Structures are given as C-alpha cells and as structure tokens.
Amino acid sequence: MQAGNHSADNLELHKLVAKNKFGTFFGVSQEIFDKVWSKLTAADSNSVVYISMEIGADPDVFHPIKDTLMDLEKTDSMDSNTKQFIKKLFHGPEKIPCYGGGLGVLAGDTLKSFADCRVPVVAVSLLYRHGYFSQIVDSKLGQISQTVEWRPEDTPGLYLLHDPDNPEKPLQIEIPFFNEYDQETMAEAQVWMKMEVNHSLDYFIPELLLDFSLADNPIPIRDAAGQLYNSDSSIIKATQRRMLGTGILPVMEAIGITSSTLHLNEQHGVVVALQLIAEELQGMLKHSNLCEASEEQIFAAADKVAKRLVYTIHTPVKAGHDRFNKSVYAGISHKSCRHILELLAHDDESPHSYNFTTLAMRVNRTANSVSRLHRDVTHKQFPRFAQKITAITNGVHHLTWISDARAELFDSFPELAGWRDNPGVLQNAKKLQHNKQFRTYLLRAWEKDSEILYQYINSMLLLHRNEMTSTWIDPPNHYSNIIDDTTRLTPDVFTIGFARRFSTYKRADLIFDNIDTLCSIALKNNWPINFLFSGKAHPADEPGKSVIKLILDYQKELHVKSKGLVNLIFIPNYDMQIAKVMVAGVHAWLNNPKRPLEASGTSGMKAALNGVPNLSIMDGWWVEGYHDGLTGWKFGHEGPVDEADLSESPEALLYAEDSASFYEMLPGVLEEFYGDSSHSRLIDKAIMNLSLNIPIFNTHRMAAEYLQKYQLKLPATLQARMDDFAALYNSNE
C-alpha cells in the first residue's frame, strides 16, 4: 500500500529512531515518541488503558513505516543502528500471531484509529509464544491444529523493554498467584512493546504485551502463557485470564502509566477490577487484612472503582462469557479476592461458579454493545444493567482493509480528496454515481482484486496437488484433483466469499442444506458459482470442526451434481492477509449466522469498504448497513427477538427456514451479475456501499463514540475533529 499523503521526501531515516530508559525504538522521531510517552505518564491521568486478550494487527496488511521506506529511494545517510532496524524490517516475519479472530482484529483496528486520530491510549495484552494455532486441512481428516512456531525476538517492530536500573536486563513485573492454602507463588513477566504507528508517522499507540513464558515461572503459569485461548483445563483458562487482569496495574506502575480510564475489550481482563477494589479497601481499612471488609465496604469500593472502567461486551453467546467453578479460583487467587468475587461475580444460573461477565457488568461506569440489535439483546440478557448499556457499533480500520486498487481509485478523484484522514469523505462517492469514468475505474479495480484472489486460489490448489506426493496430507480441495495447466478457476464466475471462525452458530454449512436445490439454480440458467470459504474452529470445538469437515465433504457432490458449475473451495489457515485478499476480490460477501447471535460481525464491513455487497441474515451490523437493498441483499428469519432466539442448540438453528430463504434470493443475485455484462447494478451497489457504509462502519467513527465515554480532556482542534467523526452516526439511536 502507498504511504498516501505522507511526504517521504522530507524524511530523514535517522530521525525515525527514538530512545528512552526502556530501550531504542524504530518508526517515529524522538520528538513524537516523547510526546506520546509524556501524555501517557502525565500527572493529569488524561489517557486510557485499553485491555484486550488478543490484538490482531499483522504488519503484512498494514505497515506505514515499511510503506514509507519503500517509497524512499535514498538510504545512504543511514548509521549502522538504523541499518539494522531496516534490515530486520525488510527480512523479518510479518505476522504476530497473537489473535484468534474478530475480537483481536477489532482491537488492532481500534488502536490504529486511535493512532491516526492521535488519542492518548496505551494497550495491554498478552504475548503468546505459540500464537493461537495454525490450521492444516486434510480432506479426510478435516482440521488439524498445529502449534505456531514464532519468535518475538526475530519479529520486526517488537521490542523487549529493558529495566531502567539495569539496562542489560529485561524489565520484569511480578504478580502473585496463590495455591489452595493461600500461599503466595510469584510469577514474573517481561514486557514487549509493539508500536501501532499511524500513516503519517506522527503518533503511535504502544501495545504492551506481557510475556509469562519465562523459565523461572511455575509450570502452571508457563502452561497457561503459551497459547491464546488454551482451554485444556479450566485452571489454565482461568490462569490466563488472571495473567492479563492482574498484570495491568504492575505494568502501569513499572512504566509509569497514569491513565485513569481503563477500557475492557470484553471481560477477559476484568480481574483488574478486583485488584483496584482491593486497593480501595486497603485504603479504607488502613490495614491489610481485607478479609475483614464488610459487604458495605466492598460495595462502596466497587462503586468507586466502577468510575474508572468502560466495558465493551462482544457477544450474547455463552462460550464468550467466562464462568469458573469456585474451586478453580481457590487455586489461583487470594481469599480476600474470593470474598469480593462472592459478592460481585454471583452467577444466577450456578451457585458454584463465578461469572466474570456479571462482574464486568457490575463494575463499570458505562458498558456498550457492538451493534444496535446486540444492545437490545444485551438489555434482555442483563435487565439489571440495561440502563447503562448503550450501543457503539463496531467498525474496521479503513486504511487497513481498503485494497490498493480501490485506494488508488479513491486517490485519483478530487471529490474524494482527504479520504485517508477522514473516511467520512466517502459520502461524496454518491456524487460519482453517474460518473462514467469512476464507474469504469471502480469495475477495473474490482477486477484487479479478483485477479489477485484467483491467482492466490489457483496457485494454492496446484501447490496442494503437488504436496500430495511429498506429504501425507490429502489436499483439502476436490478441485486440486481437477486443476491442471488448462483448467483453472476464473474470476468471470460469480464468486461468493465466506470467512470467519467456525462456530456452530455461524452456520458455515447453511446454504448447502439442500444441494439439489442449489445446483438446480445454477443449472437452470447455466450460471456458474464459486464459493470461497475459509476459517478456523477452536481446537477444542468438536462441533465447529465437524462443520469444516462437512464443507469439505460437500465439494465433490456440488461439483458433480452441478456438472461442474458450482465449486466450493476451502482456503486453510485463515488470517488477516487472506481476509484482505478475499473481501476485495469476491463479488458478494456471505454472512449467515443465526439471528441474533452475531453481535456485530466485521468481515462484512471490510467487504463493504471495498464496495463489495453483502448477502446476509439481518443480524449484527447488517441491520444497520443494509439500507433497503441498495447495498446488498438480506435473507432469512427476521422479526422481534426474544429469549428463546438465543438458543444455540442444533434444533434451534433454523437451517431449513433460512436456507430456503437463501435459495429464494439467489437467482435474483445471479441475474444481476450475469444479466448485464457491464455489471452496472453491481457497480450501483458498490457505490452505495462506499457512500453509505464507509462513513459509518469505520473505526475512526467508532473511536470517536468511545471517546464520548472516556471523558478525556482533549485539545480543542482534536476534540472538534473527533466530534466530526462522531457526528457521522449515532450508534445508540
């Protein structure tokens, strides 16, 4: 991607190196570095700590520093220090595999927007030396999960912070864990920093990643530290959550971060609230025996702490809400914490569990859902807290997800000038609705992105075919047996993309419920269709994994019954890079969760930002992004949502009803593509997505709505800019 409006000519490379007592960093000037740092450590506490279990911000999809350097021709003025940074930057790995899906990618996108808007935020997360997991797919076995081999030491843009008092050594923070006899065992973490540098290289958000995989740590801690969402046992799971939550205050203290507001991106890090409550009680009681705190004192402390916390809830699905058997917590936390948990994390459904969603709901000054429909659902799920739960609809980072070809197009029309700094400018795309040149160029950009996607798919299919002889893996795709030098998949075929985590409520197999009907639609008019699917199931999610296997099993049947017209391709090891190529290259993006279980969904927004229409159930963000057929299609069950609709049991997943609705809709969709060789109706939809959806479903607007909750005091010009973004939309209407 181009560096856009950054003037690379004036950049002096040695000015991209900054130092402080924690180390030497590359990417912004000393002046910028100091400016950001001083805000985060200032006595006025006017900044935010953003807490997330995962952050997805792979530099292979957005990397302003590298893009700027590639634009630079002269590199002669470099000293050896700078040379080393640059060498690592150009030759090091481009992935930081510490995310599992939508929650992490949202966190990354959010932080990038904070950086673009220059809002004082610092993020805290964990560093997983085995990442999440990497997915191999075998047509007979389905998903095979493998550990990720990844070394933060070799990864450009990641810095191990050093101890200011002992600069040869890493900075370490200490966190107490407890055994069942309330004896303390200390766990240590070192701290990595990634800088989310903005596209004008004049601001960054530090991400502090706590790394508990240290040789001296107790084995249970190391077990829990290595892999994101390791759920081998509930102890491991609870320990992992506690590492994040209990790590916040020590890392803030070690670095000197003074932020008064803490934003919980999901409840995973909510243990920080317990720490803060314990601190409050200590102040009230004037001695350290917290066990003697009365209920009133605990509630008073909780109310005080709540004033510092902002909480975003991301899902109505049960698996997304941490509940731990009380016995689990007896093994990792102090008795006084358990006392507080008894009062604040009561689980209505099980007296033997602590419910961390309840705790997060209880201890915050404001909570938000991630779409309007999700707000209504959350109100039903948590009637006690309904008053403070508002909607802030998710967004995506436009500079990350808009393809190069589309970005070049936007750059070349004066009506869209400034779109990189202000995605709201895309409202003006409406004025280009009848501009022949714009329409032609948009179609060309789309075709270019489809070419890129198909090149990727075809080489993948060939690679799998060739690997068949050298590995034990059966190619995941039936098409690998078909492809040869003359047979290729081609982008002139209507292409539907689907990629997301394989959770059963997302129903990846929905539209294959009746293969005969599906094939007859293709056969009737001789309309070919390519379905491109991708996504991982959590390694412990057996039902999710069997949906992947089903998708693989349907491939041959689809191909044969449709006489080769319908092909279903599975792309293994879904990540941000695959997502980016898919959302820009397909002709429509499919989203078919069971309503109302998809709280928001963001991959459809990535498609919309490229003008690609969605084919979607009326769930999550699409209720807001649909606009009466102008931006895409809707299908499936609608209507008011009640408690019964939240069921995730197989009988309640509405396969028959929603797939029938899809088959009813599909011929009209295909007719729009095949009925008109200039694709003018598709281009109409694309332009409507640009003008109606980009201004809303971007993280600048979302960050601006968060800011209204943060209560920061910002400089007037910055505040005015954020108010403009917030004015683009009111999620909570």
Ligand SMILES: *Cc1c(COP(=O)(O)O)cnc(C)c1O
């Ligand atoms: C965007 C994204 C997701 C989230 O997609 P949903 O539509 O919200 O399910 C998951 N994984 C990756 C790699 C993504 O880029």
